[in-house]
Amino acid sequence: xxxxxxxxxxxxxxxxxxxxxxxxxxxxxxxxxxxxxxxxxxxxxxxxxxxxxxxxxxxxxxxxxxxxxxxxxxxxxxxxxxxxxxxxxxxxxxxxxxxxxxxxxxxxxxxxxxxxxxxxxxxxxxxxxxxxxxxxxxxxxxxxxxxxxxxxxxxxxxxxxxxxxxxxxxxxxxxxxxxxxxxxxxxxxxxxxxxxxxxxxxxxxxxxxxxxxxxxxxxxxxxxxxxxxxxxxxxxxxxxxxxxxxxxxxxxxxxxxxxxxxxxxxxxxxxxxxxxxxxxxxxxxxxxxxxxxxxxxxxxxxxxxxxxxxxxxxxxxxxxxxxxxxxxxxxxxxxxxxxxxxxxxxxxxxxxxxxxxxxxxxxxxxxxxxxxxxxxxxxxxxxxxxxxxxxxxxxxxxxxxx
Numbered sequence: 001x002x003x004x005x006x007x008x009x010x011x012x013x014x015x016x017x018x019x020x021x022x023x024x025x026x027x028x029x030x031x032x033x034x035x036x037x038x039x040x041x042x043x044x045x046x047x048x049x050x051x052x053x054x055x056x057x058x059x060x061x062x063x064x065x066x067x068x069x070x071x072x073x074x075x076x077x078x079x080x081x082x083x084x085x086x087x088x089x090x091x092x093x094x095x096x097x098x099x100x101x102x103x104x105x106x107x108x109x110x111x112x113x114x115x116x117x118x119x120x121x122x123x124x125x126x127x128x129x130x131x132x133x134x135x136x137x138x139x140x141x142x143x144x145x146x147x148x149x150x151x152x153x154x155x156x157x158x159x160x161x162x163x164x165x166x167x168x169x170x171x172x173x174x175x176x177x178x179x180x181x182x183x184x185x186x187x188x189x190x191x192x193x194x195x196x197x198x199x200x201x202x203x204x205x206x207x208x209x210x211x212x213x214x215x216x217x218x219x220x221x222x223x224x225x226x227x228x229x230x231x232x233x234x235x236x237x238x239x240x241x242x243x244x245x246x247x248x249x250x251x252x253x254x255x256x257x258x259x260x261x262x263x264x265x266x267x268x269x270x271x272x273x274x275x276x277x278x279x280x281x282x283x284x285x286x287x288x289x290x291x292x293x294x295x296x297x298x299x300x301x302x303x304x305x306x307x308x309x310x311x312x313x314x315x316x317x318x319x320x321x322x323x324x325x326x327x328x329x330x331x332x333x334x335x336x337x338x339x340x341x342x343x344x345x346x347x348x349x350x351x352x353x354x355x356x357x358x359x360x361x362x363x364x365x366x367x368x369x370x371x372x373x374x375x376x377x378x379x380x381x382x383x384x385x386x387x388x389x390x391x392x393x394x395x396x397x398x399x400x401x402x
Contacts, residue, residue: 007154013147015110016103022064026093028056033089035096040071042082049089058095063102065094070103070116072146076139077240080129084120086112101146111156113163114397117170118151121394151398162397169390176383183376184245190368191319195357198326204357210350212317214307218275219264219297224253234260234294237301242272242286245322246376249291264296266303271314273302273321276343283330283344287318289373302346312356315366320354 012018026032033049065071065087073083078099087094103119105112118124128146132139154162196203221236228250229235235252242248249266266272270288277284277300285304297303306312320326330352334342395401 006158007152009150010153011147012103012115012149012151015153016070016105016115018104018143018146019063019102020104022093026055026059028054028059030055031091032058033087033091033094034058034062035071035087035089035094035100037073037078037083037097037099039096040073040078040083040085040100042084049087049091049094052091053095055093055095061098062095063098063100065096065100065102066092066104067094068104068112069094070105070112070119071096072101072103072119072141073097073099074101074141075099076129076132079132079141080125082120082125084116084125086116099140101141101143103146109156110153111159111163113167114159117163117166117394118149118398121398122391123395123398124149166390166393166397169386169393173383173386173390176379176386180376180379180383183372183379187319187369187372188323190365190372191323194361194365195320195355198320198323198355204355206353207311207356208350209304209352209354212307212312212354212356213304213350215305216346216349217264217297217303217305218299218301220261221299222255223257224255227254228252229254229294231292232294234296236296236298237266237272238298239274239277239281239284239300242274242284242301243277243281245284245286247272247286247288247291249295252295255296260294260296265293266291266295266297269314271304271306271318272297273304273349274300275302275345275349276300276341279331279334279342282334282342283321283327285318285321285327287314289377302349310359312354313359313362313366315369316357316362317354319365319369321352 031052032055034051034053035049036051039049039051067087067089069087071085071087073079073081103115105115127149128141131142131145133142134140153159219236224236229252234255236255237249238251238253240248241251266288268288268291272286272288274282274284276282304317306314306317321330330344330349331342333348333352334344335348336342
């Protein structure tokens with residue numbers, strides 16, 4: 001309660017400059033750091049620029065910032081995914097995507113790490129998503145939302161204390177995510193040791209998916225509410241349910257407008273494929289493990305139905321289609337007009353050739369993968385608990401309760 005009394009309610013524009021302009025003249029040959037959108041990670045609160053370019057190459061058409069500034073991706077889906085971090089530059093100045101908002105804290109008023117955690121907090125991001133303007137893939141967070149964002153600001157020494165606590169919690173989250181990523185690498189390593197490169201391998205006979213699948217099913221995309229379904233509600237999968245090549249049943253939207261088509265309900269063991277997304281994310285494939293009831297396919301996600309499990313197993317087909325060289329080959333099938341998201345038709349997908357080793361070898365691979373999945377399940381459970389704790393710490397930090 002004492003700490004709450006010491007805080008004061010402010011707007012972000014009171015303690016920081018948003019999108020400050022570059023006011024100095026710079027020689028065109030001067031090297032500056034460069035940060036692209038891909039360099040801004042949703043999983044790490046610090047962005048270290050590895051690229052350097054002459055100022056003359058980036059003077060026009062890019063966003064300027066300096067070491068220590070906070071970068072906020074303003075376009076969907078990067079903002080919602082948490083691409084927000086602090087720039088760590090090897091040069092005095094940096095340049096990057098025009099889709100960045102730049103926040104520069106006034107050092108006498110706000111600690112940069114404290115403010116960075118505020119910008120990454122679930123509440124700030126959720127409210128920012130609701131304030132986005134534009135349509136489709138061009139929705140952006142307006143600068144006015146950032147300027148007017150309210151927070152409880154404690155004295156600088158308290159900001160630093162809170163930031164240190166949140167930094168430690170964020171470090172634990174990062175380590176847990178890294179452990180999960182290492183398990184993903186282990187699965188790929190086992191795949192390559194057993195089967196080689198599926199794009200170049202001539203060890204096994206090739207079968208088109210048309211020969212391996214009995215059907216490719218898809219759902220519908222009715223009007224849904226902009227929130228996940230409650231336990232007793234039906235929901236429709238979002239593309240993000242499969243984007244990371246691992247099924248995430250929390251990525252759905254509540255269906256309350258029409259009666260569900262139960263034929264489209266997602267089942268354990270389903271192999272799901274994203275037929276439409278950005279060029280980098282299309283053709284994601286995920287195998288459904290445990291799944292909550294009352295979830296439906298959307299029309300953007302295919303269900304690949306295997307014809308004969310004595311010829312190919314779901315675990316193997318998932319792994320071969322997720323393998324980077326094979327996935328790149330499948331992504332090249334995507335078509336679409338300029339400005340639209342690439343789309344892969346059922347007809348084109350059915351032409352994809354899959355090397356098919358003996359079923360006994362596939363089954364052995366499945367047993368090894370299942371053991372890794374059990375480890376990943378425990379890691380995900382621990383990560384989820386840490387994320388809940390971290391969100392609670394963030395909420396308390398910026399409401400004056402920590």
